[in-house]
Amino acid sequence: MKYSLVVLLGGLAVFSGAKPLLAQNDLDQRVGKEMDSLVATYKHLHENPELSTEEKESSALIAVELRKLGYDVTDHFGRYDSPGVVSYGIVGVLRNGPGPAVYVRTDMDALPIVENTGLPYASHVRVKRADGAEVGVMHACGHDIHMSVFIGTARMLAQLKNQWSGTVVLIGQPAEETVGGARAMLNAGLFTKFPKPDYVLALHDGSDLPAGKVGWHEGSILAGADSVDITVRGYGGHGAAPQAGKDPIVIASEIVVALQTIVSREMDPQVPTVVTVGSFHAGTKHNIIPDEAHLQLTVRTMNPAQREKVLAAIARITNGIAAAAGVPADRAPIISIAADHVPATINNPELTRRVALGLERSLGKENVLPAEPAMASEDFSLYALEDPKPPICMFHLGAADPAKWQAAKQNGTRLPGPHSAEFAPVPEPTIRTGVKAMTGAVLEVLKK
Secondary structure: OOEEEEEEEEEEEEEOHHHHHHHHHHHHHHHHHHHHHHHHHHHHHHHOOEEEEOOHHHHHHHHHHHHHHHOEEEEEEOOOOOOOOOOEEEEEEEEEEEOEEEEEEOOOOOOOOOOOOOOOOOOOOEEEOOOOEEOOEEEOHHHHHHHHHHHHHHHHHHHHHHOOOHHHHHHHEEOOOOOHHOOOOOOOHHHHHHOOEEEEEEEEEEEEEOOOOEEEEEEEEEEEEEEEEEEEOOOOEEEEOOOHEEEEHHHHHHHHHHHHHHHHHHOOOOOOOOOEEEEEEOOOOOOOOOOOEEEEEEEEEEHHHHHHHHHHHHHHHHHHHHHHHOOOOOHHHHEOOOOOOOOEEEOOOOHHHHHHHHHHHHHHHHHEEEEOOOOOOOOHHHHHHHOOOEEEEEEEEEEEEHHHHHHHHHHHOOOOOOOOOOOOOOOOHHHHHHHHHHHHHHHHHOOO
């Protein structure tokens, strides 16, 4: 048992930090009572993953849990840009007197990956896609952890209503992996049909921290993402007579190499930037010079100004190399930027500092660490851009086995992370820490 430090000053007993310690112990005990149930829920979700826009059973499970706790639940909430696609978005509202409205978001979808963890509760789900191909399905990004923490947080906030005042809005968001779910819920009027948000919170697990630890960061914590397609157009012909055409493979190859100078020579080295060519397709046969070559790029940036600069550089370099190769203007490269752009996730500094204080109170300062920005991206950023443009904050939740994490750090070895077929969070300490952390964050911003 832990005791507060008693300091005697002139006969006056001062109990240092008594209330925070008692609150932390109380939260420990409450979360502990829920752990068997939450771990069982996690394993069920992990064994039964669902792809983006197909989260029927996962959302139904969350809706049942929230209704049992007294939340006012709206299911099937959301409107996709593609007609006919059903949204499995969930919104649960718990009102508890006057005060701000805090939104807490979890994602629900899994990835088309064949699991290779060897866990006794590993996914063996296979589904057929629209093109007839069969794919494995796995919670390789930890959304099963997120949902389990979400349910645990819902339980804690329902039990601890005497410690907060305001409104909690819990969001079960579909289709994060395909960057459609947040927009679908916002399109349907999330911020107008439910209490206007004053704050929006989320967490994301990963192997960059050991289970039991969380990390926070002010400002850009996740990158914005763009998908760029480039069609390089030349003049095809016989491979034995290259002088008679304009070889798009050679031109595209020069473009691939030159694009690497954007990060190394045009961008501030203190601001993370990524330009990756992930796909290069051209030609059909050894001795045929094709008419076209196709490149697919992913671009990651940390703020809007940086994004514009990188995209402009891609266009300048691509067009310049094609022109230098003698490609006429009417066959200039075609550059298209996909509409599924995701902005950078930028944590509001003031809200993030408050959240960090709540994390320290619920977990202990030694378990709350400064985090580094990551070049991954996701659509949580969209909640900050919709009127009334509420401040947002996402923090990192450690999910790695502490012993394996320490060994990997010491030896420089690989530790599987999100989007890996081998990603395997340690359930009990990860969920326990996540519930305490998110509960602590909400209690901080809704404290009486």
